[in-house]
Structure formats: structure tokens, C-alpha cells
Amino acid sequence: MNSKRNNELGYPESGKTASIETSIRYRLFLFLFILILSFLIISLPQVFSSYQQLQQSHRGFIEIKLLETLTDTANKISRERAFANQLMASPPELMTQKRRQLNEYRLQVDASLQQTIRLLNDNEQQQVAQVVSVDIQSRLEVARHVVDQYVNQPLAHKSYQQYDHAIRGMFSAWDSCREALKKLLISSSQEDDGLSRNMTLILLVSDLRDQSGRVVSNIIAPVSFSIQIPDDNRARSLQTQHQAIYLWKLIDTLQPDHTRTPEYLHLYQQVKTQFLDEGIELVSTLLRESDQHRAYSLSAISLTEQIVSKFNSIVALQNYLVQTSLAQAEQQEYAAWQKFILTVLISIFSLLVAGLTLRYIQRYILLPLMEARESILALSLPQSYGQENRKKKRFKGEFAELFAAIAKLKRLLSQKDALEFQLRNIAHTDTLTGVANRQALEAYFIALEQEPWKWSDLCLMIIDIDYFKQINDQYGHMVGDQVIQRIADQLQQHVDVSDLIVRYGGDEFLILIEDIAAEDALQLAEKISKSIYTLCIAPDISTSVSIGLAVGARNWLTLFQNADQALLRAKAKGKNRVEG
Template structure:
């Protein structure tokens, strides 16, 4: 009886042992299967998202490029006008078709609110800009004025700005659904900005050029600032492009943008600005400038198309790799379970049951089992100890990874030359600010622009120019608290964001910065003379949103420049 009881106990323990082994395999396999499947779904979503972004980027490009036929129609002669109007109407049809495609794509991808924004708000803004262009074209030649043409051009700018805002919201919404979008979203946004800013370089001077009038200071400043923005975006794009995607083709196209647009296209506009300043006749007419610059834009479009294709292929490669890994893990897990199950069944039938049936060996087997059980417990304790060590090591590795990620994020958000934040840091700040609806009502913006910085670079070289930027950045740092944000917004422009401070205090800070910069004396190479620099400062306090706040500060900066520079206007 006792031997039968022991046999039943051994059988039960064997079943429990089999169940534990199979359960252990399941506990190991199921998380791996789930994780690999989730990774595959995430990467599949990434591919869908980048395809959505590609379509939207093409839409933004088409809207940006519509300014070319619009400008031609507005600047064309009476003989050219019918042809120009026909070209403009045909291009508008292609833009409308692209918008229709974008609306359908966003709806299918699960972005109904954005699809409605494109279908309603974007069309409304674009139609408004088109009506301004059409109204100008319908105006008799003798009644046309440069300021009216410039206003029509700026209304087309606003149409693209509306498109850009929706594109940015699409990127934000895509990131919420899938963090992998971060890898390529910045590239898409920068490329869209680069293409549009490139087009604005010439559009900013198109109106006075069409009337053979001197270029107003405001238009000149807009064009020059846009040029600096283009150069900044061009450099930034190369900075954030992953090294593994910097293929020979990418390097060729990147260099082509520099040669054809930056080295050849921008000097065309600068020559016209210089001719205006010297009261000389313009070397090119308005439509000639449009044709010349559009030809240079192809290098930017080619680079954009290539980069988007590269990131799409990379996303597809990663998705296929994740798919293969998922099926591999699933297959291995099934095999392990099958092997474990049949091994335990075989062990029970071929080994333990014959031993149990051998009554004369029950006592001996019982002793062996007890001895083995002790060894098993010891082994289990040893394995538990090793597992604890592994968990401890994993925690340490995760902690090191978090520290590294924090350091990398700080590096990515910091301008390497001046040590202040860059545009990525500004985007992160604004993203947090958007979570608080009244944040911008309590926010002050100070725009600091270095006066005549281009002449410093031209006369003394970029090394000294970099030193000027570093010294001015130091002046900004000593005048604000650590809780405030300094951003190097362009080559020679800084933004200071200060929260919860009175306007009078902000103006005092701006005046203090102006005074500190005026006291700077920078050693000139191989000379005992000192270089003195100055800045112009625009101040704005409180607004409904970031765009309004920035525009207010920007207008104040323009006033400071117009009043002779080295001024604070707020």
C-alpha cells in the first residue's frame, strides 16, 4: 500500500514537473512572440506613416511651386498673359488633384480630423491666395502697383504656411501612434521647409523687380533672412541624416544642391539686391529670374525625392526584417513546445512508468528520488541566484542607457558653437507649451539679431564670426535665469523665451543685453585694433499662440533695424 502511494506521488510529481516545464517554455515564448509581433505592427505602421508623409510632402511642394506660375502670370506682358493664365490654371488643377489624393490618404490612414483640415481649411487658405492673385491679374496694367503684387505673393505664402501647420500636426499625431516616426519625420519637415524657403528667396523681391523699382528694405531683409534660413536648413538636414543613409548618391545630390542652388542660384538674387542698392538697372526681368531659380530648385526636389525614397526603403527593410523575426520566433517556440511535450511523454512512458511498476525497486527509486530532489532544489537556488544577478546587471545597463539617451538628447537640442539650444530644443519647448492653453499669454519673446554680421564674416572670416556668436551668446546667458530658454534660431539670430515676467522687466533685460554687447571688444587677428559689434532687439509679450508671438517680435526687430540698428523695440 505504501509502495502504491509512493508510485502515485511520483506520477503526480512527474505531471507537475511536465506542466512546469511546458508553462516555463510558454512564459518565455509568448512574450517573445507578442513583442516581435508588436514590433512588426509598429514598423508596418511606420511604413504607412512615411508613405502618408511622402504624399503630404508632395502636396506641400506643389502648393509652394504654384507661386512660380502665379508670379509669371502677374509679371507677364500683355502678349504673354493668355499663355501664362492657361499654364497657371493647368497647374492649379494638378494641385487640386494632389489635395484630393491627400484627403483620401489621410482618411484611409486614420486621420479624419486632419483630412477635414486639408479639405476645408487648406483649400480655403489656398483659394484666398488664388483670388488675390487673380484679382491682381485682372487689374489693368496702368492701375497695378508693386505693393499689391507683393501682397498677393505673401497671401500665397500664407497658403503654404497653412499646409505646413497641418503637415506638422500630422507628424505629431503619427508620433503619438508610433514613436518610430521620429526617425524620419524631422527629415520630411525640414525638406518641406527647405523647398518653400528656397522659393521665397526670389519671391520676396519679385514685386519691385516686376516694376523695375528699388527693392524696399523690408523685402530685402525678408529675402536675405530667407537665404540664411535656407543655408541653415541645408546644413541641419545633413546633420540629422543617419550616417548609414549617407550613400554616394545622397552625397552627390547634397553637393548638387550646394553647387546649383546655394552657389549659383542665391547669387542671382543677391546681384539684383546689390543693383537695387546702387540704383543700377536690373540685369534680369522678373520672369527671367523665376525661370532661372526654378531650374535651380530641381536639385532640392531631387534630393528631397531621394531622401524620402531612401527612408521609405529603410522602413520597408526594417518591417520585412521584423516580419521574418516574428515567424522565426513563432516557429522556434512551437518546436520547443513540441519537443518538451513529447520528451516528457516519452520519459514518462519509457522510463518512469517501468520503474514505478518494478515493485522491488520502489524503495531504492524513492531514495534516489529524494537525493535527486535535494540536488534539484540546490540547482534551482543556484539558478535563482544567477537570474537575480542578471536582473541586477540589466537594471544597471538600462540605467546607463537612460543616461546616454538623456545626454544624446541634450546634445541634439544644443547648438554646438554657442552652447545654447537649437531649433530642435525650441520645438521640444513649444511642444510642452502647447499642452497649456494659456502658456503663450504669459510668455515673452526676445529676438536678438547681430547687426551687419555678414560683413564681419566677409571681412574677417568665419572663425572670427564664430567668436562673435560665442561672445554674444555669453552676454545673453548672463542676463537671463537658468529657467529661461535661449535658442540659436539662425546664423546670426537668437531667440530668448521668458515665462511669467512683466513687460517692463523684459525690456530691462533687453536693454542690459544691448549694453553688454556694445561693451564687447573682440581682438582682431594680427592687429591691435578691437572689433565692436552691436545687435538689434525685438520684444513681444503675450499672444494667443506661438505664431502671433513670433510675428510681433519679428515686427519689432524690423523696426529696430529700420531705426538704425543697435536698438531695442518692443
């Protein structure tokens, strides 16, 4: 009777009421589950992202430590040249002492190499470790063997050429160090502009340290034998001077103004004073004494001892950059650690709030709601259901917007590319004249192998300066260098930018012109010859060149032989001629 009356009044039946209660309970729990899941969706990516940043900052610190270790080893290998120079230049009474010092220092270098290899392998830098364990160690072993072989020879059998060859072997060992440093820099996962720039600066300062040593090492052999410095040694010494000065300016250019602390400016000024002003002047003095055929004011041993002390400022600048980078990496790692801990705590707090909310709703909202009268429950169902659906849609939209805004940062490596491009240009350019060198010529042949049909119309001019030795003997090498520079300028004025001008030897140039007829090539050669003949370098100095040219051949050897024979004919006919 009561059930029937309830139906007449519009109340739900008891079975239907239980079904409605179950439906509400299910929907409320579903909403709360979605709420907790939403917290997880929001918090887990944040936790994961902050953890990745923590790992990234830790890798950055490790990479700086590895770079510090590798540059320290590279500096030790570079400094070994000083001990080798002192031993090779020592008189018999000092040989035992200098040999002991070199052997003790070699043990330090070897220990540093083994430690570097172990650290690289432990930190997943197997490729760099391979360069150190194979290339560097093998080249260093060969260079040491050459040094020992020279030292063990009788004094009467020693020559400055053998001395110089031993020194250049030590150069080769450090060249492998540069490759290892470049590989470590390229493999770096560092995305921070400041740390990436500092790593590049550390590499450049390490290169500056070695190039500075080569300024002296390139002339140490003739100084040790008290002979005039040959043109090749002079050119190599001057080239390394230019490279060292270029690296010094490049380091200052890459250092932003806001990082130029008083300590950095002090160290920078020390490098300029001790090495660029005082160290290079020692070498320049010896070069002038050689030109004037005077006795050298410094012995090889005293020169080495004085110049080594000038490198302390460069090493101090490198240590400053390393320590600054380590401090910056430590600060970033600490900040990343703080962010990670804060993200985890916020995520846990959010989940606790969601759980407490679930408990609160169940106890103070859901249970009282289930105990409400059937009529109120029936009236509230539609409204509650509509609000629940609207909230779910809103949350879904917020998540979609959030996930659309999350993305990974990309690494920035444009400065290294630019540095490598700049370093590659340095390697392919003759420092005295600004034209290409033999290394650029080899790169040109490699490119030409992809287009062999160009050999048929390729013109080669071999240009030799007439009586250049007399100019050097009469006026000195400085004037000789001016003659070479002025003639190089004339050559550049007569050919297109796309043509290749190569300084092939001390007073010999090559010009390579593609797609030109033999008649046009002869006319161009005559113009070049006449312009150089009328060139006024000094009132009492006249210049001329002999030119041999050839157009078209099957390969480079044939083309060069044809042009070289033409040059010989030009010289045989009195020089200042063009023969093709």
C-alpha cells in the same frame, strides 16, 4: 500470511503501493506540466515582442510613406507660387496661356491634397489630416482668391503692393504645411535613430525648398513693376536667404559621415552650385541693380523660370532621402518579419519537444517504473521527490531572472526637440543685427502677463537713428546695414544679457530693462547716446541717435506712448538728444 511476511520485511502494502504509484504519476505529470508552462512563459513573450517589433517596423514604413506624400504635396503648394507669379507678371497677350497653366496645376495640387487627407485618415493620423483639410486648404483657398482678384483687375488699378500681398498669402498656405509636417514628425512612433533622423532631414529639405522659393518671391513684385525694391522686400529676401543657408548647413550637420554616399555628396554639391551659388546670385544681381537705380536685367517671368530650374537639385536631394529611408524601413520590416517567423518556429519546436518528452517519459520511464517491485519503489520515492522539488525551484528562479531582464525600449526624440529649439531661435532673432525681433517682443509680453507687477519699474527706451535716410540715399543700403549693425553692437555692450534689445523697425530699436530707477535709466541712455556719437563707421560718416525713454506704466500702450512722446521731444530739440 504473505502480507504479514512482507510487512515484517519492510515492504509497503498493496494499497499503499497503489497510492505511491498514483503520487509518483501525479508528481511526474506536474513536473512535465511545469516544463511545458515554462516553455510557454519563455516563448510567448518572445513571440509577442517580435510581433511588436514587426508592427513597429511596419508603422515606420507607413510613416515614411505618409511623410513622402505630405512633403510632395507641400512642394506642389510651394511650386504653385511660381505659376501664380508668372500669371500675375504676364503681359495681356500671355494671360490666357498662363491662366490655363495655373488652373491645370491647381487641379494637380487639389488632387494631391485629397489623396494626402485620405491616406492620413486611413493610417490613423486624424490630427494631421485635420490640419491638411482645414488649415492648409482654407489658407490656400484664400490665397488663390487674392491671386485671382489681382489678376482680374484692370492693369491701371494694379500695384506692386497688391502683387506682394498675394504672394504673402501663398506663403501662409505653405506655413500650414510646415505645421502638418511637424505634427506628423512629433506623432511618429519611430524609435530607430536612423529613420527618425532621416524623417527630420526630409522635413528640413522640404522647408529649404520653400525658403529658397521665397528668396525670389519676396522681390518679384517690385521687379515685375520695374521699381526700386523696397526695404521691407529686401529685408525679407535677405532673411530667407540666411534661413535657406542655415537649413542647408543644418542638413549637412545632421547627416552622419557613414551615410554620405557618393550619390548624396553629388546631390549636396548640386544644391550648393545650382541654388546657393547661381540661384542666390540672380537675386543678388537684381538687388544691386535696384540699389544702383539701373534697369533690371531679368523680367519677373524670366526670373521665375530661371530660379525654378535651380530647385530641381533640392527636390532631387529630398527624393534621395525619402527613397533611402523607405529602403531602410523595408529592410527593417523584412528583418523583423524573419525574426518573428523564427521565434514562432522555435516556440512551436520547443512545445513539440516538450510534448514528445512527455510521451517518452510516460511510455519508457513512467510505466516501467510503475511495474517495478514494491521494495525498489519504496526506496526510490524519497530520492525522486527531493530531486523533483529542487528542479522546480531552479526553474522558478530562472523564470524570475528572465522576466526581470525583459523591458521595453523608450523612444528617442531629443533631435527634434533640439531642431524645434533651433527653429524657434531663428524665428525670434533679427537676421541682420542678431538682436530680438517683434516676434520675440510678443513672446516677452506674454511672459510679462504672468508678472504684472513688473510694469511699475519697467523702462522702455525708443532709439531712432538720426538722418538714417540720408545715409542710405548717399552711401547706399549696404552702408546703411553696416550702421544698423554697429549701433546694435553698441547697444549690446551697454545693457545686461537679461535686458531685451529689439529691432522694432528699419532704423529703430527698443530696449526693455526691468527694475530700474528713472535716474539710472537716463544716465544709461546718455552713455549710449555718447558712445554712438563717437562711433567711427567710416571717415566721412558720423552717426547719432535720438532716445526717448519712459519708466513705469499700467500697460504696454501707455509705456510706449510715453517713450514715443519723449522721442518726439528729443527730435524736436535738434536730435542727438535723450529725453525722458
